[in-house]
Amino acid sequence: MSTPVIGVLALQGDVREHLVALAAADAVARRVRRPEELAEVDALVIPGGESTTMSKLAALFGMAEPLRERIRSGMPVYGTCAGLIMLADKILDPRSGQETFGGIDMIVRRNAFGRQNESFEAAVEVAGVPGGPVEGVFIRAPWVESVGAAAEVLAEYDGHIVAVRQGNVLATSFHPELTGDHRLHALFAEMVRAAG
């Protein structure tokens, strides 16, 4: 594959920051809100935002099923924060009717690091990302309670799992898109090229 086209799920959330980070990682990035737009991309980023809102809008506008189908068939996906929640096979404490897309055999706890007062920045070492720790920006962030055998833990913070990869699916509790450090987006772009 030459230059992969990576979509950013644009139902709600920090879409623009992901578009900028992907462009910096030499990918062609575009917004995806409709099933026909999903069909035109090689890979997808699920941004930060409100997971309940995203889940609702995805179901309402017919995005949830096509997305699950694409993920099952191997499309590379990267989710940050709310995106990590959407990629979990199971949520520990879902709101009524809240459904994820799945893709990683893991159980997540929403808002696990606390409310906004507890939101924080800290350096995080991520396996497979060379050049020292990344700046982890955690905003009302979830953590991963446990992962299945197929999932690889890439990072922990304070004893909690905050970055996971399973096959072509990557997820972080924190927001690299809010920093100028595009190494995780570069890692994802590399995964997309390898998959193509």
Place this chain on the structure above:
Amino acid sequence: MSTQSTTPQAADTPATGTARVKRGMAEQLKGGVIMDVVTPEQAKIAEDAGAVAVMALERVPADIRKDGGVARMSDPDMIEGIIDAVSIPVMAKSRIGHFVEAQVLQSLGVDYIDESEVLTPADEVNHSDKWAFTTPFVCGATNLGEALRRIAEGAAMIRSKGEAGTGNVVEAVRHLRQIKNEIGRLRALDNHELYAAAKELRAPYELVKEAAELGKLPVVLFSAGGVATPADAALMRQLGAEGVFVGSGIFKSGDPAKRAAAIVKATTFYDDPKIIADASRNLGEAMVGINCDTLPEAERYANRGW
């Protein structure tokens, strides 16, 4: 532009309350609808409809207008009841310059504080020093200078003010257009001219320069004050708002759950008239609304704040 450190120190000392964490929180709300609610039940309706956050308050602006008197911070019990009812972020309002109300809201664990002109101002000269808080603030603005002054004081999110509690979008349009137009004009200026522009805007030069370079505010910009229909919300989005606050428009209407969901849909697909049309069908009564040109000067909330 911030007066705080935005870089984390070491792995073992997490930094809370940084500008990046505060502003980043608002980035997560983009493309969404923030709804005024006065009870835990309303908060759940809002969450089920797809709101990205709720604003917990005792009376919606339309009722504050009707009742008159001094409008203050809400009862902590009522705010905590709403915090417990939903998992989405909860915002609450303090009076302008009433930093003790803001301290109380922070201690309750609200996710964002709205230093709001909808409540009766507590200080006619000074707004609260928002850098002093871990909890981020959103503030209203009618023009670019006002927005940048609030950001200089530490606001991590701006909403154009509009005229709350009227159900009339005209002032929201005026204020958002004003902010966008003024940023557009800054972009045409050269470096020499930016100093004079800062003086005219009565805003710090660094923030004026940053807005000129970015072509936008350095924080997220939502629209507020008068949105009552899905088309109103989509209008504000098309005019450049990154999301909308809906106050009285939902729970003062005939079918709040349906209207709330419709406004969420229209906010996401703000550029798709077919979806907005579908969202607009059979919503029942909209809130009655007030013509802003018949509002006496003293009842214009947008004039509060400086």
